[in-house]
Amino acid sequence: MEFNHVHQFCSTWGNYHFKTFGGKFFQFPFTCNYIFASHCKTSYEVFNIQLQREEVDGVVSIRRVVMKLDGLVVELASSSITVDGNGVTMPFKKAGISIGSVSSYVKIETSLGLIAMWNQQDSFWVELDSRFQNQTCGLCGDLGDIYVNDDSVQSEFEVKDPSGSCESVSSQSTTCTNEDSQTSLCTDLIYGPAFNSCRNLISTDAFIKACVKDLCSCKSNSTECLCWTVSEYSRQCAHAGGEPQRWENQHLCEKTCPDNMVYKECGSPCTDTCSNQQRSQMCDEHCIDGCFCPAGTVFDDMSQTGCVPLDQCSCSHNDSSNLTACLSASTCFKGVWSCEDLSCPGVCSILGGSHISTFDDKAYTFHGDCSYVLSKETNGYFTILGDLIKCKNSEKSTCLSSVTLKHLNHTVKLFTKIA
Secondary structure, three states, rough: OOOOHHHHHEEOOOOOEEEOOOOOOOOOOOOOOOEEEEEOOOOOOOEEEEEEEEEEEEEEEEEEEEEOOOOEEEEEEEEEEEEEEEEEOEEEEEEOOEEEOOOOHHHHHHOEEEEEEEEEOOEEEEEEOHHHHHOOOOOOOOOOOOOOOOOHHHHHHEOOOOOOOOOOOOOOOOOOOOHHHHHHHHHHOOOOOOHHOOOOOOHHHHHHHHHHHHHHOOOOOHHHHHHHHHHHHHHHHHHHHOOOOOOOOOEEEOOOHHHHHOEEEOOOOOOOOOOOOHHHHHOOOOEEEEOOOOOOEOOOOOOOOOEEEEHOOOOOOOHHHHHHHHOOOEEEEEEEOOOOOOOOOOOOOOEEEEEEEEOOEEEEEEOOEEEEEEEEEEOOOOEEEEEEEEEOOOOOOEEEEEEEEEEEOOOEEOOOOOO
């Protein structure tokens, strides 16, 4: 059976909405700690993800996410990120787990075959390799079964919170006095021109029903209550390969950005910066929503002053005395050093089999399945090759299997322990 990419995706958002791995939509109002998704039905639990919401003045958000990932415990909260109880800053990498910032999201990626994204507000989603088919439990259901997660079994996944912070949420009314007008509003938005690329990618009708539920249970007369679900529809469209366009405006679900950035429904998660001006050209990930630099500008990651034209980019270097000497006779132009041909040290590295840092401190991610030239001397004095292959435990990740050094008539090959 061919496995559908969409069925490897589980999400929760807004007004206690869920979409399971099998594509089922349901609402489950709770502020208790529940298992969102876990590896089960095996002797060893590779991952266990728990999620807890909170509701303040009618606004629902995610209070905390605890992820147990092959021995490490990652905890996400509104004001902190901890790994095994210790506070960390992004970007963070350890034992096959990376935590980074992508637009307004926190992204957790593992070599286990698991990716999670949190918008630091109401939306959280997990994507799994299909190798976990028929081995998952929790509110997300079973990755291989599209008929799981009946409402009657959701309470089985509650995990007692040591802090005791858990309140029951009153059942939300299903009656709606003006359901026809609410349905018309949601339909017009989701079937609008901004989502033309989404029609055949995800379940449009299910999102319309969720949108109507939000408006019917809204504690005010504002149409702002539909923002959560329409935003999630846009996110899932982009994840499925669509290119949603801007649908918000100053009168509906308006999004604002800091500095001189602009909001986009579909922007590259690989942001071009003064120090890495072609990063988006190496990007193979689907687009995401968030704040981005306007066309013709890049993000100034040197001075952190927002978006600037290339000719306003400054240059930087570390405090190495050798590098400082090399740059003493150099000039900066559009964020790039124009250097004299001097003897300067440099380091190129590969981390995790795909994260590459170049000699001039440019960083990018590259997934391959072949033998690649990492570096070579132009006259053939030496050549360094790297063999990248798919990791054993993940469909999406690549691992460095070996490194070969060719020096004149000598060849040395080093093999790694593949994850």
